[in-house]
Amino acid sequence: MARRERHLVGLDLGTSKVAAIVGELTGGGEVEIVGLGTADSEGIRRGAVINQEAAIASIQKAVEAAELTAGVEIDNALVSLTGTHVKGFNSRGVVAVAGRTREITRDDVRRAIDAARAVSLPNGREILHVLPQDFVVDEEDGISNPVGMSGSRLEVNVHIVTGGTTTTQNILSCVNKAGVNVREPVLEQLASSESVLTPDERELGVALVDIGGGTADLAIFERGFLWHTAVMPIGGDHFTNDIAVGLRMPIPEAEKLKRRCGCALSALVGDDETMDVASVGGRAPRTMARRILSDVLQPRAEELCHLVWDEIHRAGYEKSLNSGIVLTGGAANLEGLVQIAEQIFDMPVRRGVPAGLGGLADHIVNPSFATAVGLILRARRQRAHDVNQAPRRGIGMLTDLVRGVFKEFF
Numbered sequence: 001m002a003r004r005e006r007h008l009v010g011l012d013l014g015t016s017k018v019a020a021i022v023g024e025l026t027g028g029g030e031v032e033i034v035g036l037g038t039a040d041s042e043g044i045r046r047g048a049v050i051n052q053e054a055a056i057a058s059i060q061k062a063v064e065a066a067e068l069t070a071g072v073e074i075d076n077a078l079v080s081l082t083g084t085h086v087k088g089f090n091s092r093g094v095v096a097v098a099g100r101t102r103e104i105t106r107d108d109v110r111r112a113i114d115a116a117r118a119v120s121l122p123n124g125r126e127i128l129h130v131l132p133q134d135f136v137v138d139e140e141d142g143i144s145n146p147v148g149m150s151g152s153r154l155e156v157n158v159h160i161v162t163g164g165t166t167t168t169q170n171i172l173s174c175v176n177k178a179g180v181n182v183r184e185p186v187l188e189q190l191a192s193s194e195s196v197l198t199p200d201e202r203e204l205g206v207a208l209v210d211i212g213g214g215t216a217d218l219a220i221f222e223r224g225f226l227w228h229t230a231v232m233p234i235g236g237d238h239f240t241n242d243i244a245v246g247l248r249m250p251i252p253e254a255e256k257l258k259r260r261c262g263c264a265l266s267a268l269v270g271d272d273e274t275m276d277v278a279s280v281g282g283r284a285p286r287t288m289a290r291r292i293l294s295d296v297l298q299p300r301a302e303e304l305c306h307l308v309w310d311e312i313h314r315a316g317y318e319k320s321l322n323s324g325i326v327l328t329g330g331a332a333n334l335e336g337l338v339q340i341a342e343q344i345f346d347m348p349v350r351r352g353v354p355a356g357l358g359g360l361a362d363h364i365v366n367p368s369f370a371t372a373v374g375l376i377l378r379a380r381r382q383r384a385h386d387v388n389q390a391p392r393r394g395i396g397m398l399t400d401l402v403r404g405v406f407k408e409f410f
């Protein structure tokens with residue numbers, strides 16, 4: 001394999017940071033992280049471009065830093081998408097099995113998926129993902145791969161993710177203008193789920209919440225498949241703002257204080273714990289009770305958890321989460337967040353840290369990099385699939401869509 005082909009690149013466009021990660025495939029099919037670059041995310045807010053020039057510059061900065069550490073040029077990447085413009089819903093497609101032998105072929109699967117995606121979308125929306133959940137062959141349901149089975153009627157259940165066309169195009173065009181081709185846009189929480197969830201959790205039922213600076217992105221898995229996605233407009237920056245307002249300090253100071261001393265559950269903070277707080281206007285630092293800070297943070301943490309719970313409840317999955325809830329994204333670093341979430345959800349909650357890669361692993365073992373690492377893992381899976389499918393693709397039977405769907409699915 002040429003050196004260039006061994007490299008997989010994930011580009012995470014978050015509200016807080018742009019992260020570019022370069023992975024290198026080793027002989028054994030593992031991936032080593034060989035490059036990492038981050039930049040403050042300027043010009044992008046909640047997944048939408050608000051200043052094109054600034055957004056392009058941030059992307060370039062992160063990409064150049066990653067290129068420098070990896071010693072390779074980045075020309076294409078899997079790119080994360082998020083934002084309140086992203087919506088997910090379930091759909092279903094039914095076809096009659098075509099062949100005389102009634103043996104289900106990939107072509108039947110493709111037609112069933114085409115039927116499922118043929119929903120009328122409101123103007124200005126486009127499909128980002130069509131993710132098959134399971135198949136029904138005649139009366140038999142819960143089938144994960146029907147190819148080769150016999151039947152006369154094939155039905156597929158899918159989760160469709162759509163995005164606002166303009167918002168999506170604007171963000172992808174910034175990536176292009178920064179000199180990187182978009183191999184595939186990937187829903188943020190779908191990417192994160194690759195790096196923080198275990199196959200068991202996905203099988204038994206789990207909700208992943210990726211909490212970034214501006215949004216909390218939810219994905220619900222059960223029986224190994226994705227059933228529900230949602231994006232909620234609340235993130236770590238709301239906690240920082242509350243501190244800035246509540247303790248009257250500039251945002252950058254509030255951010256530092258949150259990371260250093262913040263706790264989302266007041267009950268975890270001792271009465272006698274104190275913290276030094278920088279003052280404005282050159283005055284001497286103040287010493288304050290740490291409880292004052294947690295009293296500011298706790299209501300916001302409660303609001304966030306209730307918002308997530310309402311969404312899970314509205315979608316009807318509250319009884320499906322046998323593996324509980326996994327919190328990831330930079331804001332999941334906040335001390336006490338897992339504990340308060342456990343109290344509110346009344347189920348097991350854990351912090352999801354990206355795993356599955358070697359190399360510069362120390363730097364990326366942080367919930368903040370869940371998405372970027374997940375993009376690399378997804379790219380690896382697709383690469384492995386491409387290699388396995390190479391002879392069949394030669395026949396030219398699979399359209400891009402189906403290739404994409406099979407990549408997502410298997």
Ligand SMILES: Nc1ncnc2c1ncn2[C@@H]1O[C@H](COP(=O)(O)OP(=O)(O)O)[C@@H](O)[C@H]1O
Nearest residue numbers: 014015016017212213236237329330331333368
């Ligand atoms: N140690 C920490 N404690 C509390 N919050 C944190 C900590 N580290 C990062 N955060 C918060 O995480 C958020 C950024 O999340 P991240 O997933 O890195 O970004 P993005 O918004 O780009 O998806 C910010 O609001 C930041 O304040």
Ligand SMILES: [Mg+2]
Nearest residue numbers: 014212329371
């Ligand atoms: Mg993020």
